[in-house]
Amino acid sequence: MSSATEQKIIDAAVRLFASQGYDATSVQEIVTAAEVTKGALYHYFRAKDDLLFEIYRQLITAQSADMDRIIELGLSSADTVREILVSLVVSTAERVDETAVFVREMHRLDEARMTEFRAERRRYHETFLGVIEKGQADGEFSSAVPADTVVRIAVGVVNQLPVWYRPDGAKPPARLATEIADFVLAGLTGS
Amino acid sequence: MSSATEQKIIDAAVRLFASQGYDATSVQEIVTAAEVTKGALYHYFRAKDDLLFEIYRQLITAQSADMDRIIELGLSSADTVREILVSLVVSTAERVDETAVFVREMHRLDEARMTEFRAERRRYHETFLGVIEKGQADGEFSSAVPADTVVRIAVGVVNQLPVWYRPDGAKPPARLATEIADFVLAGLTGS
């Protein structure tokens, strides 16, 4: 449960962190943008980096839930991979700022949170990896390229999306998602 | 021409920026790590962010030169793409720290340098794009997926490489490069 004030602060923080970076954004800037005061911020958050962690948590939770939901559908390997990629690209496009912050400032987490976060990311990777390896074992995918490299490539594109994606660009997110999925599947099934 | 002191400063800066981030690294830390003093740093650089720009410049210059050299060989489209990818992956693996800094702190450049940098990156992208489009026009590659998406995917993997690549990992850079190139080429030629 998060109050309206709390969400306003997070929204402002995401926007500012994405455009200027975490360290370059002062707490004062955040509260000014959120139209609250420092007192309010430190009432809800113990420290500035709690904001970062909260942003990550929201993002990872949503992505993991998406993937789990898709896998449970029990589609073919190819369709599962396609759905995972499409949902990942579309949801990332909807949250470019969060993703940009996440990619750039991840390393600023403290030890404990970094460990927790790495575990969650590892789980995500290995689930995705499992889907591809199953497809290769079934003969549905080519085994020419190792599954872990394919996962790296897929995750790589998505994480770089904030660098070039513009909401007002020529290609809508769904189109981009389809193109990326097509390419990855062509690489998996071809040759 | 850069003096030994100048290069020591840049090397130390790259290492520290990569592990802690630009803002979280103080000028004092840099000069201590480089075993020089602030006087020396401000003798060679006008400001802290000159260091950033110098790091980018060295990276982009090297990559552009690599690509130009490969294109001049006049290989087939497939071999040209393969060589570009292999050289990109290998040289990025050799410069993980520089790439990590580049990806994470790029947005901190001031207006003028950002414009200059964007022009250089654009040139790189369009050259790569041209190679792929030529292959598609010749019928050597499939046109199923637009060339610009392929470029985005390729550059995306490389830029995310610092996140997961470890020099002491199981796969040597050349192996990784081959796998990535195989996958991209499978996507380009298949289906």
Add this chain to the structure above:
DNA sequence: GTGGGCATACCGACCGGTCGGTAGGGTGGG
């Protein structure tokens, strides 16, 4: 002797975080 290559001491701005205080809505004893 003079200028490039530094060293050292220092400045002012700014930042994250604190802390004493307040406004206002709920609530329970009389």
Add this chain to the structure above:
DNA sequence: CCCACCCTACCGACCGGTCGGTATGCCCAC
């Protein structure tokens, strides 16, 4: 019904400390 009490949400001036940058001068190679 009401008022004393309290508690949550919030305010904003302020502090210790750090940081990028500068001013000044030494020193040695030419």
